[in-house]
Amino acid sequence: MSSHHPALPEPGDSPASVELLAAALRRDAADLEVYTQVLTGALADALPPGSVAIERKRAMADRLAGREGRVTRLEVSLGEQRLVLHLSAGRLSGEVCKEVRGVILSRRPAALDEWVGELARVVAARAESDARARAALERLLLGK
Secondary structure, three states: OOOOOOOOOOOOOOHHHHHHHHHHHHOOOOOHHHHHHHHHOHHHHHOOOOOEEEEEEOOHHHHHHOOOOEEEEEEEEEOOEEEEEEEEOOEEEEEEEEEEOOEEEEEEEEOHHHHHHHHHHHHHHHHHHOHHHHHHHHHHHHOO
């Protein structure tokens, strides 16, 4: 049932395949709600349970309407890498951290393009060894 798409990264592919994934991740960055849904949907499927954490801010109107509220922070943790995306006043700011046994050893700000590139590398590496992650990655790249 799985059809091969020539643009999909294959295990051991060149960094160009990571760029394809990064481009797919950037595709929805202009609309923060859509971007958050992409990151928490397909990417959450591609990563181990608990790897994606979301913080939301709920206004009274959100509570009354039964909405979840707007995302203010998104965190992706895999191995020693922690990628944090802050959403504030309609702006995105990223942070790349190195964490060992729950302790943050280094933390540096990252522009959205750099943050997305780091995320693409982490997800592509995971997809090389995990069939479920690969299927989720294919859905993301194909826009399904």
